[in-house]
Amino acid sequence: MLLSSRQTAILLDTHESSVKRWCNAGELTCSTTEGGHRRIALSDVVGFAKVQGVGRDLLLVAEEAETVVSGVMALRRGRVLAPIRDQVAQWLLDASSVQVTALFRIARSFEVPLSGLYDRLIGDVLRSVGDSWAQGAFSVGEEHRVSESLLDVLYGIQASLDAQLSPRTPRVILGTMRGEEHVTGAMMIRTLLTEAGQTVCYLGRDVPSEDFLMFQRKHAAPLICLSATLSRSPEDIVEAVNQILERPSTEAPFRVAVGGSGAAAARMLKGRLSHPDRVRFFDSASEFILWGEPFIQPQSLVEHESH
Numbered sequence: 001m002l003l004s005s006r007q008t009a010i011l012l013d014t015h016e017s018s019v020k021r022w023c024n025a026g027e028l029t030c031s032t033t034e035g036g037h038r039r040i041a042l043s044d045v046v047g048f049a050k051v052q053g054v055g056r057d058l059l060l061v062a063e064e065a066e067t068v069v070s071g072v073m074a075l076r077r078g079r080v081l082a083p084i085r086d087q088v089a090q091w092l093l094d095a096s097s098v099q100v101t102a103l104f105r106i107a108r109s110f111e112v113p114l115s116g117l118y119d120r121l122i123g124d125v126l127r128s129v130g131d132s133w134a135q136g137a138f139s140v141g142e143e144h145r146v147s148e149s150l151l152d153v154l155y156g157i158q159a160s161l162d163a164q165l166s167p168r169t170p171r172v173i174l175g176t177m178r179g180e181e182h183v184t185g186a187m188m189i190r191t192l193l194t195e196a197g198q199t200v201c202y203l204g205r206d207v208p209s210e211d212f213l214m215f216q217r218k219h220a221a222p223l224i225c226l227s228a229t230l231s232r233s234p235e236d237i238v239e240a241v242n243q244i245l246e247r248p249s250t251e252a253p254f255r256v257a258v259g260g261s262g263a264a265a266a267r268m269l270k271g272r273l274s275h276p277d278r279v280r281f282f283d284s285a286s287e288f289i290l291w292g293e294p295f296i297q298p299q300s301l302v303e304h305e306s307h
C-alpha cells in the first residue's frame with residue numbers, strides 16, 4: 001500500500017515537512033509519481049516508525065497496519081471492509097483495548113468522525129458478534145468479553161474528552177431505559193455529546209423513568225436521551241417514554257430522544273405517545289449528531305427544535 005507524504009505524516013504524528021526531509025535525506029524510502037509527488041510504502045513507514053520510535057498509535061497496530069490503514073481509508077468513504085471489522089472483533093475478544101483505541105485515534109486523525117466509527121465499524125462488529133451468539137457460535141462469556149473491552153475503549157475516550165472540558169450544568173440526561181442492560185450505545189452517545197462540548201448527566205443502565213425525570217428536574221435539562229435495544233418491546237419503550245412525558249413541560253421544558261436498535265420499531269407506535277411532538281427517534285448516532293449540531297453551542301435545545 002502506497003501513501004502520500006501527508007498520510008505518512010499523519011501516521012508518524014509529525015509534519016509533512018519532516019517526512020519530505022527524511023525522504024530527501026534517504027532515511028525514508030520513497031518513490032515519485034509522474035506528477036512529482038512522493039509515494040511511500042506503508043511497510044517502509046512502519047519500519048521507520050519502529051527504528052525512530054515515532055508514530056505511537058501506528059506502532060501499537062504495527063502488525064496489522066495494512067488492515068488498519070486500508071480500513072480507515074475505506075471508512076473515510078463510508079465503507080466498512082471485512083478485514084478491519086474482523087480485526088476489531090478479534091482485538092475486543094482478546095481484550096486488546098489498547099489497539100482498538102489506537103485504531104480510533106488513527107481514524108480520527110484521518111478525519112473519520114467518531115459517530116461514523118460507532119455506527120459503521122462498531123455497529124458492524126457488534127452485529128456480527130450478536131449473530132454469532134444467536135447461532136450458538138459465540139458463548140455468553142465471549143460476548144461479555146467483547147462488550148467489556150469495548151466499554152474500556154469508550155471509558156478511555158470519555159476520560160480524555162472530560163479532561164478537555166470545563167464542567168457545566170448538564171443539559172442532557174442520558175441512560176438506558178428500565179430493564180435495558182445493553183449500555184454501549186448510551187456510552188457512545190455520551191462520548192459524542194461530550195465531544196460536542198455538552199456536560200452530560202450519565203445514568204448508565206436500567207434506569208427507571210422516574211429517575212430520568214428526577215435528574216431532568218434537578219438540572220432543568222432540555223433533553224433526555226434514552227437508549228433501548230431490540231431486547232425491549234416497542235410497547236415497553238413507548239410506555240417508558242410516556243412515563244417520562246407525564247411531567248408537564250412548562251416548568252423546565254424538555255424533549256426526549258430515543259435511540260438504539262429498538263427505536264425503529266417503537267417509532268411505528270408513535271401514535272401511542274402522549275406528546276409525540278416532544279419525542280424524536282433516532283436510528284443512528286450520526287443522525288442524532290446531525291440533528292443536534294445547531295444546538296451544540298446554544299441557548300436551548302427546545303428553542304432550536306421549535307424553529
Ligand code: B12
Nearest residue numbers: 119130147180181182183184185225227259260261282288
Ligand atoms: C453485547 C450484547 C449484549 C450484552 C450487553 C453488554 C453491555 N454492557 O452492553 C449482554 C450479554 C449483557 C446482553 C444481554 C442480552 N441480550 Co444482547 N446483545 C448484545 C449485542 C451483541 C450488541 C449490543 C450492542 O451493544 N450493540 C451496539 C450498539 C452500538 O448498537 P445500538 O444499540 O443499535 O446503538 C447504536 C445506535 O442505535 C445509536 N444509539 C444507541 N443508543 C442511542 C441513544 C440515543 C438517544 C441515540 C440518539 C442513539 C443511540 O448509537 C449506536 C451507535 O451506532 C447485540 C447484537 C446487536 N445486533 O446489536 C445483542 C442483542 C441486542 N441482545 C439480544 C438479547 C436477546 C439479549 C438478552 C435478552 C439475552 C438473554 N437471554 O439474556 C439479554 C437482555 C439483557 C437486557 N435485559 O437488556 C438480542 C435482541 C434481539 C431480540 N429481538 O430480542 C440481540 C440483537 C442479539 C441477537 N442477535 O439475538 N447482550
